[in-house]
Amino acid sequence: MxxxxxxxxxxxxxxxxxxxxxxxxxxxxxxxxxxxxxxxxxxxxxxxxxxxxxxxxxxxxxxxxxxxxxxxxxxxxxxxxxxxxxxxxxxxxxxxxxxxxxxxxxxxxxxxxxxxxxxxxxxxxSPTDAAPVLHPAATAYLALFTRGALRAGENVLVVGAGGNVGGAAVVLAAEAGARVLATARADDEQYCRGLGAEGFVDYRDPELADRCREFAPDGFDLVVDAAGWNDLETVVDLLAFRGRVVVLAGLRSRPVLPVGPLYLKDGSVTGFVISRATTAELADAARTLNRLLARGRLRSxxxxxxxxxxxxxxxxxxxxxxxxxxxxxxxxxxxxx
Missing domain, CATH: 3.90.180.10 (Medium-chain alcohol dehydrogenases, catalytic domain)
Structure with a gap:
């Protein structure tokens, strides 16, 4: 050395x-x-x-x-x-x-x-600007693109968009040309819209599912659950044909999976943890993170x-x-x- x-x-x-x-x-x-x-x-x-x-x-x-x-x-x-x-x-x-x-x-x-x-x-x-976004943003990137196969023009629902991973997912999905609906606490709305969310729903809204359907009448192509609530019964019902759900939080969660609606939609539910990402996947994420860091688009x-x-x-x-x-x-x- x-x-x-x-x-x-x-x-x-x-x-x-x-x-x-x-x-x-x-x-x-x-x-x-x-x-x-x-x-x-x-x-x-x-x-x-x-x-x-x-x-x-x-x-x-x-x-x-x-x-x-x-x-x-x-x-x-x-x-x-x-x-x-x-x-x-x-x-x-x-x-x-x-x-x-x-x-x-x-x-x-x-x-x-x-x-x-x-x-x-x-x-x-700045190192102090970069350090707090590196892990959340890489997690969001790999969930959206490596596991979620996101494409431009798709409808994306980000659950837990007020948090660090969820907020990064909003930025990355919007940058990729997706239509993004964010769910979070009511006082997170302005923040989420500032990140690029086209729509917003308070996760405590009793009409949450209906509000989501108004945004994407044909369903969501991709749902990213960064909140750990893992309400699979609701999100599977909101999926489009061949829609994907990527779960990246909920260590101790044991949700109900509605198998019938899921397979009839030809849908999928995928778990993702960045700790198992390959070095090639991490490097791929790093290239996008660096590009957005340089533009000031990724900030805590x-x-x-x-x-x-x-x-x-x-x-x-x-x-x-x-x-x-x-x-x-x-x-x-x-x-x-």
């Missing part, structure tokens, strides 16, 4: 699965990369719902303790392996697939990233910044449901202030 050495680094890590208060903030030995790895000095990271699933053990994936939590990172290249090309020390880069599958996480001063999971950040894009609804040492607190707030539409960016440099 061409580069730097340090005796230790600060990191947010766990020594076993459990609650948020099990996250420690302290010193660990810095990671050592291999020939196809890139060492990155972290500028910004964040906390996703899936990070809480990994930390708690609710979603099992290979980890080695002590385990650094977190998935998304934006930073600068500090060193490259002998087999790495295309990146140089000082490049501003990002990754959204650390912290699972045997890879240590992003909540540290320094991380190691396999070169096939690393992407350049477009010039002029609300962002607050906190030191890396606040990781345990942010995990707890997320699990208590206190971050609706808001993202917390963790910055290692704030611990030095």
């Amino acid at each position: 061409r580069a730097m050495k340090a005796a230790y680094m600060k990191a947010a890590y766990i020594e076993g699965f459990g609650s948020a208060d099990g996250i420690r903030f302290g010193e660990l030995a810095p990671p050592v990369g291999g020939p196809t790895d890139v060492v990155v000095d972290v500028v910004a990271t964040t906390v996703n719902p899936v990070d809480t699933f990994v930390r708690s053990g609710a979603w099992r994936t290979p980890v080695t303790f002590p385990f650094v939590v977190g998935r998304d990172v934006v930073g600068t290249v500090a060193a490259t392996g002998a087999g790495v090309s295309g990146f140089a020390v000082g490049d501003v880069v990002w990754c959204n697939s650390l912290g699972h599958g045997g890879r240590q996480g992003a909540a540290a001063e320094r991380v190691v990233v396999p070169v096939d999971r690393l992407y350049r950040l477009p010039d002029g894009v 609804r609300s962002v607050e910044e906190a030191p890396l040492s606040a990781a345990a607190e942010v995990h707890a707030r997320l699990e208590r449901g206190q971050l609706h539409g808001r993202r917390v960016v963790l910055r290692p440099d704030l611990d030095a202030v």
